[in-house]
Amino acid sequence: MSTILLQHDGAIATVTLSHPGKLNAINLAMWEHLSATFAALSLNPDLRCIIVRGAGPNFAAGADIAEFPHIRSTSEQGIRYHQQIIAPALQAIAECQHPTIAAIEGACVGGGLEIACACDLRIAAPSARFGIPINRLGFPLAPGELQGLLQLIGRARTLEILLEGRVFDAAEAKDKGLLQRIADDVHGAAQESAQRIAAGAPLAARLNKILVRRLTPPVAPLNHEELEAAFSFLATHDYHEGVHSFLEKRKPVFTGK
Amino acid sequence: MSTILLQHDGAIATVTLSHPGKLNAINLAMWEHLSATFAALSLNPDLRCIIVRGAGPNFAAGADIAEFPHIRSTSEQGIRYHQQIIAPALQAIAECQHPTIAAIEGACVGGGLEIACACDLRIAAPSARFGIPINRLGFPLAPGELQGLLQLIGRARTLEILLEGRVFDAAEAKDKGLLQRIADDVHGAAQESAQRIAAGAPLAARLNKILVRRLTPPVAPLNHEELEAAFSFLATHDYHEGVHSFLEKRKPVFTGK
Amino acid sequence: MSTILLQHDGAIATVTLSHPGKLNAINLAMWEHLSATFAALSLNPDLRCIIVRGAGPNFAAGADIAEFPHIRSTSEQGIRYHQQIIAPALQAIAECQHPTIAAIEGACVGGGLEIACACDLRIAAPSARFGIPINRLGFPLAPGELQGLLQLIGRARTLEILLEGRVFDAAEAKDKGLLQRIADDVHGAAQESAQRIAAGAPLAARLNKILVRRLTPPVAPLNHEELEAAFSFLATHDYHEGVHSFLEKRKPVFTGK
Numbered sequence: 001m002s003t004i005l006l007q008h009d010g011a012i013a014t015v016t017l018s019h020p021g022k023l024n025a026i027n028l029a030m031w032e033h034l035s036a037t038f039a040a041l042s043l044n045p046d047l048r049c050i051i052v053r054g055a056g057p058n059f060a061a062g063a064d065i066a067e068f069p070h071i072r073s074t075s076e077q078g079i080r081y082h083q084q085i086i087a088p089a090l091q092a093i094a095e096c097q098h099p100t101i102a103a104i105e106g107a108c109v110g111g112g113l114e115i116a117c118a119c120d121l122r123i124a125a126p127s128a129r130f131g132i133p134i135n136r137l138g139f140p141l142a143p144g145e146l147q148g149l150l151q152l153i154g155r156a157r158t159l160e161i162l163l164e165g166r167v168f169d170a171a172e173a174k175d176k177g178l179l180q181r182i183a184d185d186v187h188g189a190a191q192e193s194a195q196r197i198a199a200g201a202p203l204a205a206r207l208n209k210i211l212v213r214r215l216t217p218p219v220a221p222l223n224h225e226e227l228e229a230a231f232s233f234l235a236t237h238d239y240h241e242g243v244h245s246f247l248e249k250r251k252p253v254f255t256g257k
Numbered sequence: 258m259s260t261i262l263l264q265h266d267g268a269i270a271t272v273t274l275s276h277p278g279k280l281n282a283i284n285l286a287m288w289e290h291l292s293a294t295f296a297a298l299s300l301n302p303d304l305r306c307i308i309v310r311g312a313g314p315n316f317a318a319g320a321d322i323a324e325f326p327h328i329r330s331t332s333e334q335g336i337r338y339h340q341q342i343i344a345p346a347l348q349a350i351a352e353c354q355h356p357t358i359a360a361i362e363g364a365c366v367g368g369g370l371e372i373a374c375a376c377d378l379r380i381a382a383p384s385a386r387f388g389i390p391i392n393r394l395g396f397p398l399a400p401g402e403l404q405g406l407l408q409l410i411g412r413a414r415t416l417e418i419l420l421e422g423r424v425f426d427a428a429e430a431k432d433k434g435l436l437q438r439i440a441d442d443v444h445g446a447a448q449e450s451a452q453r454i455a456a457g458a459p460l461a462a463r464l465n466k467i468l469v470r471r472l473t474p475p476v477a478p479l480n481h482e483e484l485e486a487a488f489s490f491l492a493t494h495d496y497h498e499g500v501h502s503f504l505e506k507r508k509p510v511f512t513g514k
Numbered sequence: 515m516s517t518i519l520l521q522h523d524g525a526i527a528t529v530t531l532s533h534p535g536k537l538n539a540i541n542l543a544m545w546e547h548l549s550a551t552f553a554a555l556s557l558n559p560d561l562r563c564i565i566v567r568g569a570g571p572n573f574a575a576g577a578d579i580a581e582f583p584h585i586r587s588t589s590e591q592g593i594r595y596h597q598q599i600i601a602p603a604l605q606a607i608a609e610c611q612h613p614t615i616a617a618i619e620g621a622c623v624g625g626g627l628e629i630a631c632a633c634d635l636r637i638a639a640p641s642a643r644f645g646i647p648i649n650r651l652g653f654p655l656a657p658g659e660l661q662g663l664l665q666l667i668g669r670a671r672t673l674e675i676l677l678e679g680r681v682f683d684a685a686e687a688k689d690k691g692l693l694q695r696i697a698d699d700v701h702g703a704a705q706e707s708a709q710r711i712a713a714g715a716p717l718a719a720r721l722n723k724i725l726v727r728r729l730t731p732p733v734a735p736l737n738h739e740e741l742e743a744a745f746s747f748l749a750t751h752d753y754h755e756g757v758h759s760f761l762e763k764r765k766p767v768f769t770g771k
Contacts, residue, residue: 045770046770120670121674135457135458135462136457136458140464141468143472146465146469151668152670154409155473156434159377159469162462162465162469163378163462163465164453165453196679196680197649197677200679201750201768203654203747203750203752203770204649204654204747205676207743207746208655208676208677210743211655214740216669216733217731217733218474219471220475222471226471233464236460238461239458241458254456254458256303391718392711392715392718392719393713393714393715396718397717397725400725403722404729411665412730416613416635416726420613420634420635476728476730477732479728486721489721490715490717490721495717496715496718511716513559513716
């Protein structure tokens, strides 16, 4: 069954994304679980660092597309799903008062990459693979998910990832600014980083996180009209073609309508 | 004769900068032609990707300095030339609703580099060379041209390019964040990227571009006083020394006046 | 004795950080001296470039921790020390109208790295080492010092440096975007860059610097309440434990209080 696992080891907590047989694809319940998990972890004063990883040999393979025909078919549903469920989950990770490290093996794509980008640091195995291949699924990245990627790697690399929709390896991810480092023993390297962070003063770490956010140039939130426009794709032929061709394992035919 | 060539191949258009014998230096008429070309291409709903390249073995070698004594000698002329002709042309490229790829061989300097930076993605041949060597010409980069470079590569790299005025190779350009990739067959690689983009849903690509722009932290436009200050160099001895020494192929002598 | 040395060689000035026996650690008097030096240099119309370096084989090893128990023990003192002495010194360097180059050998940590980041360009010897290892000292980076680092290398790399508190080499610093280049003969390379800059038109260089700052997205200054929160760590046990354990050369024991 899909779930979010939580383990404590002294001042270090490990959050594990688990969805067996689906490369840990994050479904609606897991996004909500992730929000609640990080809200609770953030309030725990005894923690000093949180590691986020996937169960088994993958980090996470994105949202669960099989859910889309049921829960994300209208603009209203899209706004609820993305802005009221996924974006708050990513925000709960990004605004967690404790330092966070994504330890990445295998697939780290779509929603999985968004979760990794919401963490403070990212360490990956050489064989990890990255991307947001949604151009073939017929939809753009939702604004609440785009912002973290854009702040991390800038405009050109974000557009390259979204427009081409390629899946790429850890060396390219590091070159694009997505990773702090590549390590053969990714979980050992994440532990080492977490222990180094935990050996520092926790209040200082939390203040550093608060100040880094505060000193990042702000962007005005999208108004209702802009949100409607951002989710207008849900009413298009191409979106439904993208999702259905994916589920039917055939090549999509997009018409721009 | 200098011109902007336009070719259509299905959903992919190719815009070619052509100024034979001048390394495709962009003159006033070409900047205006470029604005009109991209304004029209942006409105064409059948397009999915646009490639920008130079005619022959160069991308473009900057503005046409020979024009400067006639069309850019006073602060008023400078504001008209840069803010009302060049900046709108770069904006027409940057705000084109379709994804854009610069395919770069040979010289990509000055205005040529600005055009490349206004595109979404940049692919270059290993032998391409880059720079904005205007420090020897006695003038700073105009604000409407600086912004694209600054957003792409940040403050330190932008100042390095402008203050040192060096011309550098593709490996250094990639290292500075100017390029997505280096490819021996740059036109083949640009075609491959364009076809991959064109195989995705076009409305999704357009929404991604709109949202990436919308989520980029804004900068207030320069007021009239700031624009006057930005073009105050046109009244200096050093500017005229820079342009005339270039046209006379001699070393400039700058006095700071 | 600790001091800031100043040398003129034509249009190029060299500012040398000197604190013998302390790896050129910057004490209160040096920060004030640095402010005054750059305020005066900025007003000198004959200058075209300024090189900043350390005396002997190090750049600078941070603030002088031995001073902390006396001059930085309360929130009021912290605001005065960081926001009214260090931040203005860094601002005087960053806003100096002339181009600035940091030539870095040996230790470039803490306040030393902040000074380097306030310069326009940074060139380092392969053996130089970088970092802000203050997590073991029990305090966060002050907001006026954080901003320059954040603008230069972005959120993730800034947090990596602060949270892990590692000291790293020039190759990693270059990879993180902290350096323009690495040169075996760092002072020769800095001279070469300075002479190239000085050969360009000085007014153009100054306008480029002004416009790059003007076109950087603004961040609202911290209000009094935010400043109080940023310096609240001075009232914590962990801060005093961090500083005293450093001065007593023992391992700190942080309790999060």
